[in-house]
Amino acid sequence: MHYFSEKPTTKSDVKIVEDILRGKKLKFKTDSGVFSYGKVDKGTKILVENVVVDKDDDILDLGCGYGVIGIALADEVKSTTMADINRRAIKLAKENIKLNNLDNYDIRVVHSDLYENVKDRKYNKIITNPPIRAGKEVLHRIIEEGKELLKDNGEIWVVIQTKQGAKSLAKYMKDVFGNVETVTIKGGYRVLKSKKL
Numbered sequence: 001m002h003y004f005s006e007k008p009t010t011k012s013d014v015k016i017v018e019d020i021l022r023g024k025k026l027k028f029k030t031d032s033g034v035f036s037y038g039k040v041d042k043g044t045k046i047l048v049e050n051v052v053v054d055k056d057d058d059i060l061d062l063g064c065g066y067g068v069i070g071i072a073l074a075d076e077v078k079s080t081t082m083a084d085i086n087r088r089a090i091k092l093a094k095e096n097i098k099l100n101n102l103d104n105y106d107i108r109v110v111h112s113d114l115y116e117n118v119k120d121r122k123y124n125k126i127i128t129n130p131p132i133r134a135g136k137e138v139l140h141r142i143i144e145e146g147k148e149l150l151k152d153n154g155e156i157w158v159v160i161q162t163k164q165g166a167k168s169l170a171k172y173m174k175d176v177f178g179n180v181e182t183v184t185i186k187g188g189y190r191v192l193k194s195k196k197l
């Protein structure tokens with residue numbers, strides 16, 4: 001069973017994790033069959049701590065899992081869309097919005113295969129810890145199709161382990177966008193950013 005199953009079949013075994021992200025004490029309900037069970041992922045933390053957002057941004061957390069990226073940023077932006085193919089992740093992300101008292105912010109959680117169900121808006125930022133194990137083709141679609149959903153001057157931010165192909169992904173992003181920046185190199189991860197010019 002892979003963590004990117006649409007419907008995990010493993011027995012549910014909820015664990016609550018607490019972490020401090022962007023100076024905020026946050027809580028997440030996690031469950032088996034969902035990425036980063038029982039502990040916020042190291043790459044996700046590096047991305048969340050380094051991403052730059054603006055209060056006027058409409059952001060998309062693609063492959064949101066139980067919701068760490070979107071939830072850590074929701075009170076700093078105009079609107080937050082969180083999307084995942086895994087139904088158990090979607091349920092947790094919705095619960096985690098409540099758990100962190102973010103009901104009054106503009107946040108939506110959408111069940112979606114990649115961008116399929118979130119094409120109704122354009123985004124200032126797409127921010128993702130992508131499903132590497134889903135393969136290169138999926139990773140490339142995230143970059144290419146993501147560009148279409150960005151506003152002018154919008155950015156895609158991606159975290160990836162150096163050993164899982166960060167350099168080749170950076171090259172792909174440069175080919176698609178004409179630019180790529182390595183924003184952070186830390187703990188075996190790279191945070192990459194491309195801008196739609």
Ligand SMILES: C[S@@+](CC[C@H](N)C(=O)[O-])C[C@H]1O[C@@H](n2cnc3c(N)ncnc32)[C@H](O)[C@@H]1O
Nearest residue numbers: 004035044063064065084085086113114129131
């Ligand atoms: C590396 S995990 C990151 C999860 C979460 N953002 C975090 O940082 O903890 C990648 C996520 O992408 C989701 N995913 C895999 N394939 C997908 C697809 N085709 N469409 C949408 N989400 C997908 C997985 O279910 C998983 O939650």
